[in-house]
Structure formats: structure tokens, C-alpha cells
Amino acid sequence: MEKFIKEGDNVLIVWSTQPGEDKMLSALNTIKTHNSTGTVQLENSQRLSIGGHTSSTYDVALFGLFPSDKSYSGDVFAEVAKRMKPKGKIYIKSSSDDSTTSTLKLSGFINIGQAGPTESNTGDAEEHILSAEKPSFEVGSSSKLSFGKMKSEDDNAKKVWNLSAMDMNDDDVELINDDDLLEEEDLIVPDASSLKADCGTGATKPKKACKNCSCGLAEELEAGKAPEPKAATSACGSCYLGDAFRCASCPYLGMPAFKPGEKISLSSRQLTADS
Numbered sequence: 001m002e003k004f005i006k007e008g009d010n011v012l013i014v015w016s017t018q019p020g021e022d023k024m025l026s027a028l029n030t031i032k033t034h035n036s037t038g039t040v041q042l043e044n045s046q047r048l049s050i051g052g053h054t055s056s057t058y059d060v061a062l063f064g065l066f067p068s069d070k071s072y073s074g075d076v077f078a079e080v081a082k083r084m085k086p087k088g089k090i091y092i093k094s095s096s097d098d099s100t101t102s103t104l105k106l107s108g109f110i111n112i113g114q115a116g117p118t119e120s121n122t123g124d125a126e127e128h129i130l131s132a133e134k135p136s137f138e139v140g141s142s143s144k145l146s147f148g149k150m151k152s153e154d155d156n157a158k159k160v161w162n163l164s165a166m167d168m169n170d171d172d173v174e175l176i177n178d179d180d181l182l183e184e185e186d187l188i189v190p191d192a193s194s195l196k197a198d199c200g201t202g203a204t205k206p207k208k209a210c211k212n213c214s215c216g217l218a219e220e221l222e223a224g225k226a227p228e229p230k231a232a233t234s235a236c237g238s239c240y241l242g243d244a245f246r247c248a249s250c251p252y253l254g255m256p257a258f259k260p261g262e263k264i265s266l267s268s269r270q271l272t273a274d275s
Helices: 021-034 074-083 097-106 165-169 217-223
Strands: 011-015 040-044 058-063 084-094 110-118 127-133
Touching (some): 011 021, 011 074, 021 040, 074 084, 084 097, 097 110, 097 127
Parallel strands (some): 011 040, 011 058, 058 084
Antiparallel strands (some): 110 127
16 A cells, blocks of 8 residues: 555554554555655554644555454544545555445545555455545635625616605705695595485486495485385285175174275274173
């Protein structure tokens, strides 16, 4: 993995299981032969947050350099991303590409891909080297959005005329008199009769109120309507036919027959009961 290191790079080697002092010194010397002017730092994955590493320090980070290292969590990759410079490279020797790729994406890395195959140090299966890149911006940085900018006013645009409450006392403001807006016809008080609707009036048509009359014509017609005479009726309904059809107690006994509904006046003698 030393072929990915350039002269002057600051390199961070992350390990998870203690590989032994001789293996660590061997890896350190191998990298320094390719990078004599840069720095090389070895750190345990569990001590990244407490190791005193400053942000944006390293150009390259190496994972899986020792055979005992197997996999790393997203928290470890996130801590490494904070310590790397923008556009810094990370190289991981791993046999499980799918899970590692997903973890790198969730940790904020981009441009994830294969950097090349390598023979396994344990002789089991062929391992692959994944490469990823930190974005060109720092972790937690912010940027202004283009659509959040205020639009510059156009000098040629029409200005909107407005009148504030402060302008009401200005002597230069001329207000229109409300009375000047009224004509002489508007000042005449209308007669109540002129407000009534022309409901069925004419030479041949009598006045007739509408179904939902609201002008008062319905009440006027109802008040001036003559009461209809109530037709005279009897209990048996045959008093007008004559004595042959009348009851023994009929008050019309002895009177001639009359037309149905005709008003019959009884004398005081007829209204007095026989003693």
C-alpha cells in the first residue's frame, strides 16, 4: 500500500488489534523509504478521538495494513475523516467490499472504488484495496445557497406608490373631499313608496305579492283583504231541503226550503224553546 503515498504526505496508519512491535516497525520503515519528508503516525482505532490528533492534518490514511485487522465501524471512519485534509485519500485492505463501501458512504467519503487487488497475507482469499476520498470541504462547514441571495432592484422597474400614516399630516398631500364625490340626486331621500317593487301592477293585472315578498306588499294585501262569508252548515246537512228532511229538533221546522249556504234569520219566537 506504500505505492499510494507521495513524497511529503502526512500518513496515518490505523490498526485495531495489536500486530506486534516488529511488524509495526517494519511497516513504519517501509513507508518512510517512500516518504522521507512526510510524517507517519500509527494509532489504534479506539483512541482516535482521544489521541490528540488535530483536524485536517493527514493526506493519506491506511487501514488493514496488518493481517490481524479485519473490519472497522462507521464511527472510526468518521473520526478519520475529521483528521484528514480536504480531498485526502483513504485506502482500506479488505475482503468484504460491499459492507465497507456502504460504511464509507455513510461516513462522508466520496469517489469510492477499487484501487487494485492484492494477495492475502494469510493465504486465504484474495483481498482488495478500496480507495475513498474526503470531499473538498471540511467536515461541518457551511455554504450559502444561491437562491437565498436577495435580488438586486432594477432601476427601470416601476416604483409602487404607497401612502403611509405619516404622510397624512403632510401639507403637500391633497385629499379629495368626500362630499364632492356625491351628486345632487344622491342627496335626495327616497320615498318609501318608490322603494316598493312593481309587483304585477298594470292596466289589466292586479297587484300580486311575490313568493318571497320583502317589500311589504304581502302584508299590505293581507290587511286589506275582505273576510269571506262563512257558509251556513247544519249537523245533518239536509236542513235546506225542507221539513220532510229535517229532524224533530231542527230549528228550521216550519220554514220553506232554501238554497245551500243561504243565510237564514230565525225570529225570537223560533229561538225560544216550547214550554
